[in-house]
Amino acid sequence: MTEPILKIDKVEKHYPLPRRRLLERRRSFKAVDGVSLAVAPGEVLGIVGESGSGKSTLARLAMAFETPDAGAVTFMGEDMTRISPDQNALLRRKLQVVFQDPFSSLDPRRTVGWSVSEPLLASSFGAAQRRERMIAAMERVGLSADLAERYPHQFGRPAPTHSHCARHHHRPGPDRRR
Ligand SMILES: Nc1ncnc2c1ncn2[C@@H]1O[C@H](COP(=O)(O)OP(=O)(O)O)[C@@H](O)[C@H]1O
Numbered sequence: 459m460t461e462p463i464l465k466i467d468k469v470e471k472h473y474p475l476p477r478r479r480l481l482e483r484r485r486s487f488k489a490v491d492g493v494s495l496a497v498a499p500g501e502v503l504g505i506v507g508e509s510g511s512g513k514s515t516l517a518r519l520a521m522a523f524e525t526p527d528a529g530a531v532t533f534m535g536e537d538m539t540r541i542s543p544d545q546n547a548l549l550r551r552k553l554q555v556v557f558q559d560p561f562s563s564l565d566p567r568r569t570v571g572w573s574v575s576e577p578l579l580a581s582s583f584g585a586a587q588r589r590e591r592m593i594a595a596m597e598r599v600g601l602s603a604d605l606a607e608r609y610p611h612q613f614g615r616p617a618p619t620h621s622h623c624a625r626h627h628h629r630p631g632p633d634r635r636r
């Protein structure tokens with residue numbers, strides 16, 4: 459079997475509950491209680507559960523945005539809870555979050571092309587190279603280059619999600635535009 463890219467081993471996350479009485483022992487709530495999973499390279503894993511069952515908390519633990527109270531998170535062979543901040547920053551570059559509501563992550567006052575190329579402002583690429591890469595990223599997610607000049611509200615629902623994916627240099631697979 460290939461080595462998993464992400465391994466979550468018996469992780470727990472406890473959140474403190476408010477005290478009901480002044481001298482009461484601090485109790486906590488187990489938002490995630492001993493979850494283990496492994497994701498192989500190229501594999502897609504969906505997590506389903508009712509609201510409040512701990513899906514977002516598990517995602518934050520997987521991204522090392524939060525530290526588990528027990529268990530371990532291994533990403534690309536590194537224990538995310540034990541690595542140095544420098545190593546963490548390096549691994550972070552390989553992790554991306556695509557939020558559910560793409561409108562909240564696209565600036566309504568900027569063209570979609572601008573938002574897609576924005577992350578490259580931190581790179582050493584010049585304007586022409588940034589534009590080239592922006593167009594390549596858009597096309598990779600099924601958006602033609604001329605759509606780069608549009609604003610988020612000028613798209614239907616699915617396109618902003620695509621743009622958002624392009625912004626993160628994702629490869630979401632088949633074009634699902636209607
Ligand atoms: N930062 C936090 N502090 C306290 N309780 C939290 C915090 N984050 C989440 N919770 C609680 O943990 C539980 C799981 O939340 P969450 O992971 O957001 O669930 P889901 O994403 O499945 O809806 C909920 O009861 C929620 O109220």
Ligand SMILES: [Mg+2]
Pocket residue numbers: 513514515
């Ligand atoms: Mg959630």
